[in-house]
Amino acid sequence: MITTPIVSEILQRQRVFYQSGITRDIAFREHQLKALLRTITDSEVAILEALKTDLGKPGFEAYASEVGLVRAEIKYVLAHLRSWARPRRMPVHITQLPSTVWSYPEPYGVTLIIAPWNYPLLLLIAPLVGALAAGNCSILKPSELAPCSSALVARMMAQTFDPGLVTVVEGGPETAEALLAEQFDYIFYTGSSRVGRIVMQAAAQYLTPVTLELGGKSPCIVDADADIEAAAKRIVWGKCFNAGQICIAPDYVLVDERIKLALIEAMQRALRQYYNGNTEQSPDYSRIVNAGHFQRLCALLPHGGAGDQSSRQADTDSPLLAGGTQCIDQGWDGVIVAGGETNAATLYIAPTIIDSPSPDSALMQDEIFGPLLPVLPVQSLDEAIAFINARPKPLALYHFTRNGVAQERVLRETSCGGGCINDVLVHFSSPYLSFGGVGASGFGKYRGRAGFDTFTHEKTILKRSALFDIWFRYAPYKHSYKITKWLM
Numbered sequence: 001m002i003t004t005p006i007v008s009e010i011l012q013r014q015r016v017f018y019q020s021g022i023t024r025d026i027a028f029r030e031h032q033l034k035a036l037l038r039t040i041t042d043s044e045v046a047i048l049e050a051l052k053t054d055l056g057k058p059g060f061e062a063y064a065s066e067v068g069l070v071r072a073e074i075k076y077v078l079a080h081l082r083s084w085a086r087p088r089r090m091p092v093h094i095t096q097l098p099s100t101v102w103s104y105p106e107p108y109g110v111t112l113i114i115a116p117w118n119y120p121l122l123l124l125i126a127p128l129v130g131a132l133a134a135g136n137c138s139i140l141k142p143s144e145l146a147p148c149s150s151a152l153v154a155r156m157m158a159q160t161f162d163p164g165l166v167t168v169v170e171g172g173p174e175t176a177e178a179l180l181a182e183q184f185d186y187i188f189y190t191g192s193s194r195v196g197r198i199v200m201q202a203a204a205q206y207l208t209p210v211t212l213e214l215g216g217k218s219p220c221i222v223d224a225d226a227d228i229e230a231a232a233k234r235i236v237w238g239k240c241f242n243a244g245q246i247c248i249a250p251d252y253v254l255v256d257e258r259i260k261l262a263l264i265e266a267m268q269r270a271l272r273q274y275y276n277g278n279t280e281q282s283p284d285y286s287r288i289v290n291a292g293h294f295q296r297l298c299a300l301l302p303h304g305g306a307g308d309q310s311s312r313q314a315d316t317d318s319p320l321l322a323g324g325t326q327c328i329d330q331g332w333d334g335v336i337v338a339g340g341e342t343n344a345a346t347l348y349i350a351p352t353i354i355d356s357p358s359p360d361s362a363l364m365q366d367e368i369f370g371p372l373l374p375v376l377p378v379q380s381l382d383e384a385i386a387f388i389n390a391r392p393k394p395l396a397l398y399h400f401t402r403n404g405v406a407q408e409r410v411l412r413e414t415s416c417g418g419g420c421i422n423d424v425l426v427h428f429s430s431p432y433l434s435f436g437g438v439g440a441s442g443f444g445k446y447r448g449r450a451g452f453d454t455f456t457h458e459k460t461i462l463k464r465s466a467l468f469d470i471w472f473r474y475a476p477y478k479h480s481y482k483i484t485k486w487l488m
């Protein structure tokens with residue numbers, strides 16, 4: 001574990017670096033961002049290997065959702081940085097005449113970025129892009145639960161940056177606590193709501209501004225008029241991506257009861273198509289990050305799932321598909337209609353669809369963060385909206401329907417960080433769009449321009465000459481009240 005004197009020393013080095021003023025220079029920032037882009041491009045193979053070791057991430061997923069996203073983010077920021085960083089002339093109110101008013105973007109100073117394990121490169125580097133673009137120094141704390149990625153990022157950053165500008169501090173909760181005991185100028189945290197509260201409390205002692213990128217249960221509504229095949233393919237894809245270990249994964253499905261059976265059958269077909277009936281042998285499916293999360297997820301399976309199936313050769317569907325009836329009694333925690341197999345030795349959990357668990361079941365309490373998909377029937381869109389609004393505001397919300405009026409209703413009557421209509425996950429894939437939560441799923445935004453703004457203090461300055469003076473602002477205020485009332 002890192003000691004307090006070492007943390008203080010790292011921080012002090014960054015303060016000195018920041019105070020040198022070098023990060024105010026836009027060309028310097030561009031140079032650093034280009035160096036970061038080069039490092040990530042040159043380290044692509046090593047990054048994919050580390051992600052494979054930590055999470056069994058397939059190469060396509062690792063590239064598309066980590067390396068590729070970060071590269072696109074840096075390129076976009078580089079293309080716009082000069083215009084974002086320019087002082088902006090603002091409108092002048094009549095009470096301020098004669099003058100000009102300017103907004104000066106200035107960096108906060110020394111920032112702390114804490115990341116989780118599920119996207120260990122993306123969730124550390126994407127915020128760093130905003131921090132560097134805005135002219136800050138950063139200490140990065142990766143997650144201890146993705147150790148290969150953490151060690152690799154530490155090496156990459158050490159080779160790329162002066163430690164006064166960017167330093168990686170590896171370690172677990174104690175390390176994060178040691179860092180949080182210090183005074184930073186901005187804290188950017190991505191992770192669970194539980195730790196988010198700890199981070200916010202630590203920030204409060206110095207009144208440090210924070211962004212909290214948290215999680216939660218992201219619902220997916222499927223209306224009766226939805227394109228069932230497309231909905232099934234996309235929802236299942238979103239749940240299987242990184243084995244469901246995504247903050248914006250569709251957590252559960254609220255489906256119109258009239259099409260529930262058709263949707264489940266289409267999802268079973270999609271699963272077979274993706275993994276050729278044998279997900280465990282597929283190179284295209286990730287593993288659970290560690291034994292603790294594996295056990296947590298197994299405990300959520302109805303009746304403990306299909307059990308440890310290391311010797312099993314193929315995935316199963318329940319007789320629901322073959323015979324059209326369910327042979328397992330409907331339990332409080334639902335019926336497994338696809339998957340359920342687990343293998344503790346390889347941390348494998350099959351993509352598992354659970355039909356109709358009770359809203360009070362364990363599955364429906366906390367964010368699942370794994371490949372289990374509860375499907376709950378609802379009688380109407382009203383019921384789906386009421387269900388969502390009775391729970392904490394989600395990070396993402398997905399709605400499958402062809403009906404524009406229904407789309408508008410869900411948009412107007414629910415709140416969420418962001419989401420998609422007729423798709424899942426892909427709203428995160430663009431650096432043009434800001435990303436962040438609302439309510440229990442967090443606050444603050446980043447990606448692209450929003451990342452620059454998050455790490456920037458907009459300083460408003462009024463400029464005027466000493467020549468002209470507004471006499472009525474000074475005492476005695478004989479006519480001042482009247483004139484001011486006329487002006488404002």
Ligand code: NAD
Pocket residue numbers: 114115116117118119123141142143144145171172173174176177180190191192193194195196198199213214215216246247248367369395437442
């Ligand atoms: P976590 O909260 O356990 O850990 C996140 C980070 O906090 C890690 O670096 C960890 O070392 C550190 N940490 C752990 N305990 C701490 C403590 N007591 N004090 C200070 N720091 C501490 O989260 P996780 O398990 O790594 O990630 C999963 C969670 O993150 C899920 O809830 C998921 O939804 C959320 N998440 C959110 C986003 C988003 O963009 N909103 C993205 C990915 C993950």
